Amino acid sequence: MIVRVDTAVNPQSELPQLHQRLQTHLEQLLPCGQQADQVRAAMRAGTLAPGKRIRPLLLLLAAHDMGCDSRQPGLLDLACAVEMVHAASLILDDIPSMDNAQMRRGRPTVHCEFGENVAILAAIALVSRAFEVIAVAPGLAAQRKSDAIAELSAAVGLQGLVQGQFQDLHDGAHARSAEAIELTNELKTSVLFRATLQMAAIAANASPTVRQNLRSFAQDLGLAFQLLDDLTDGDKYTGKDRHQDQGKSTLVAMLGAEGAERRLRDHLRSADAHLACACHRGMATRQYMHALFNQQLARRN
Amino acid sequence: MIVRVDTAVNPQSELPQLHQRLQTHLEQLLPCGQQADQVRAAMRAGTLAPGKRIRPLLLLLAAHDMGCDSRQPGLLDLACAVEMVHAASLILDDIPSMDNAQMRRGRPTVHCEFGENVAILAAIALVSRAFEVIAVAPGLAAQRKSDAIAELSAAVGLQGLVQGQFQDLHDGAHARSAEAIELTNELKTSVLFRATLQMAAIAANASPTVRQNLRSFAQDLGLAFQLLDDLTDGDKYTGKDRHQDQGKSTLVAMLGAEGAERRLRDHLRSADAHLACACHRGMATRQYMHALFNQQLARRN
Numbered sequence: 001m002i003v004r005v006d007t008a009v010n011p012q013s014e015l016p017q018l019h020q021r022l023q024t025h026l027e028q029l030l031p032c033g034q035q036a037d038q039v040r041a042a043m044r045a046g047t048l049a050p051g052k053r054i055r056p057l058l059l060l061l062a063a064h065d066m067g068c069d070s071r072q073p074g075l076l077d078l079a080c081a082v083e084m085v086h087a088a089s090l091i092l093d094d095i096p097s098m099d100n101a102q103m104r105r106g107r108p109t110v111h112c113e114f115g116e117n118v119a120i121l122a123a124i125a126l127v128s129r130a131f132e133v134i135a136v137a138p139g140l141a142a143q144r145k146s147d148a149i150a151e152l153s154a155a156v157g158l159q160g161l162v163q164g165q166f167q168d169l170h171d172g173a174h175a176r177s178a179e180a181i182e183l184t185n186e187l188k189t190s191v192l193f194r195a196t197l198q199m200a201a202i203a204a205n206a207s208p209t210v211r212q213n214l215r216s217f218a219q220d221l222g223l224a225f226q227l228l229d230d231l232t233d234g235d236k237y238t239g240k241d242r243h244q245d246q247g248k249s250t251l252v253a254m255l256g257a258e259g260a261e262r263r264l265r266d267h268l269r270s271a272d273a274h275l276a277c278a279c280h281r282g283m284a285t286r287q288y289m290h291a292l293f294n295q296q297l298a299r300r301n
Numbered sequence: 302m303i304v305r306v307d308t309a310v311n312p313q314s315e316l317p318q319l320h321q322r323l324q325t326h327l328e329q330l331l332p333c334g335q336q337a338d339q340v341r342a343a344m345r346a347g348t349l350a351p352g353k354r355i356r357p358l359l360l361l362l363a364a365h366d367m368g369c370d371s372r373q374p375g376l377l378d379l380a381c382a383v384e385m386v387h388a389a390s391l392i393l394d395d396i397p398s399m400d401n402a403q404m405r406r407g408r409p410t411v412h413c414e415f416g417e418n419v420a421i422l423a424a425i426a427l428v429s430r431a432f433e434v435i436a437v438a439p440g441l442a443a444q445r446k447s448d449a450i451a452e453l454s455a456a457v458g459l460q461g462l463v464q465g466q467f468q469d470l471h472d473g474a475h476a477r478s479a480e481a482i483e484l485t486n487e488l489k490t491s492v493l494f495r496a497t498l499q500m501a502a503i504a505a506n507a508s509p510t511v512r513q514n515l516r517s518f519a520q521d522l523g524l525a526f527q528l529l530d531d532l533t534d535g536d537k538y539t540g541k542d543r544h545q546d547q548g549k550s551t552l553v554a555m556l557g558a559e560g561a562e563r564r565l566r567d568h569l570r571s572a573d574a575h576l577a578c579a580c581h582r583g584m585a586t587r588q589y590m591h592a593l594f595n596q597q598l599a600r601r602n
Contacts (some may be wrong), residue, residue: 033459039467040459092425097417100511120421121467124393124428125458132454133434135447146436149450153433157426158334166422285591287410300464 065282073139366583374440
């Protein structure tokens with residue numbers, strides 16, 4: 001494989017443009033409908049509300065670091081498909097029979113705005129739309145499409161988001177070992193990062209070794225993220241209900257804030273090492289990851 | 302295209318075997334897990350409970366009628382993927398915030414047995430698993446995989462099941478025109494039949510003309526089915542809650558049972574004509590369809 005590095009582009013300085021391209025593409029993939037089309041409105045509200053777009057940005061940056069041109073056909077579709085699955089998972093996590101949350105991204109949650117049944121239907125439609133977007137992506141080879149769909153679908157189900165949410169709901173209220181909490185966190189967060197990075201690798205036609213390194217990177221990154229999420233649970237600026245984790249067995253409750261932050265930094269260091277093995281040349285993913293964590297942790301302290 | 306007709310097999314007489322093959326394959330695709338794995342148990346309960354398996358049988362029979370060998374690699378995977386999407390839609394239709402049904406296929410509904418949040422998670426996992434099954438189907442060409450996923454995903458979302466369920470929930474309680482009811486019925490039933498038959502056509506590499514005829518067939522078949530479903534709403538043997546449609550604007554409420562049955566037979570005749578244009582040689586689909594409707598209608602009278 002010839003690794004091309006797109007030296008004309010510095011993705012870190014172009015983050016705002018990448019963010020805007022993602023937003024525009026998501027808007028196009030989820031167009032406005034008639035006013036009566038509440039499910040469509042709920043899908044748009046759950047997906048298009050301002051967010052950090054961490055997963056799709058990660059996909060674009062990792063693909064860049066593996067030598068993809070950022071305008072390679074299909075790349076933006078893969079990135080938006082991941083964001084749709086993520087948005088669907090947030091809509092469902094918030095409904096009354098799950099976390100019963102009222103606020104998300106600084107706005108009323110989808111079920112608060114549109115009703116519970118519309119929220120559930122919107123989540124199903126988003127998951128399905130994500131696979132459709134990949135299946136019909138212009139300019140993406142059929143083999144890459146089915147490989148990407150295999151990765152993404154595996155991240156949703158019994159080895160991924162669904163199982164993570166189930167474990168969190170049913171075991172979160174009891175005392176758990178650190179290992180059990182970490183396994184849940186992995187299912188809730190690492191597996192979608194893993195699919196995201198595997199989809200970047202598929203687009204970049206990366207080697208099996210690179211793909212293995214990216215899997216290890218995703219594992220650490222997801223665990224670091226879940227720790228960050230738990231650490232900021234009481235904070236104002238998250239746009240979510242505060243103190244959702246009260247009474248829940250989390251690593252923060254177990255290790256204390258300092259211990260959890262230490263563990264977070266361990267995962268970041270390990271993530272860094274795996275990423276360096278996966279992408280020797282590009283630094284965009286690494287820079288993005290560090291900037292993001294530093295910003296969030298600084299905001300906290 | 303060379304149309305091969307598998308004359309050694311008479312699928313009509315082999316329906317019990319096809320049914321068994323589907324059941325065995327569904328079991329393999331949704332294997333047992335540990336006892337604590339409630340979501341997996343709910344997925345299995347919602348999918349493996351005895352059912353008529355109309356959609357997957359239709360896929361296998363239509364593929365046969367278009368010249369496919371019934372053991373062609375991937376065919377059974379496509380059929381099972383359709384059944385998983387159908388099972389997911391039934392689980393969701395039954396939950397408290399939708400139809401709040403207690404019985405389905407003669408057993409307690411999935412949310413009654415496993416709780417509402419597990420039911421919702423199982424539905425999401427089934428939809429996702431359906432796409433995964435197609436994406437990793439052994440022996441199916443990548444182009445056929447992505448074509449089949451495009452058809453199936455389109456049938457789930459805003460132009461399909463999700464929109465049909467939304468319209469039914471939000472408009473069903475009000476007076477509606479026959480056209481509005483028929484449009485909802487189309488979304489609730491015809492679109493998944495359409496995807497089912499298009500997936501058979503993809504497996505059989507059918508011509509665009511055949512595919513167009515199958516679309517028209519699916520349209521009529523879906524409307525006939527929804528009429529049958531509404532006509533049998535008060536009947537005991539359906540295994541579902543009786544009189545779910547009470548107070549709902551259905552074609553049966555509007556046209557009376559006789560008028561609705563007349564319209565059903567009109568749709569069946571039209572379905573027949575389209576099917577004859579699509580598959581000149583094979584008769585398996587036609588025989589199956591007639592036997593099924595005759596049996597259900599006879600049981601009713």
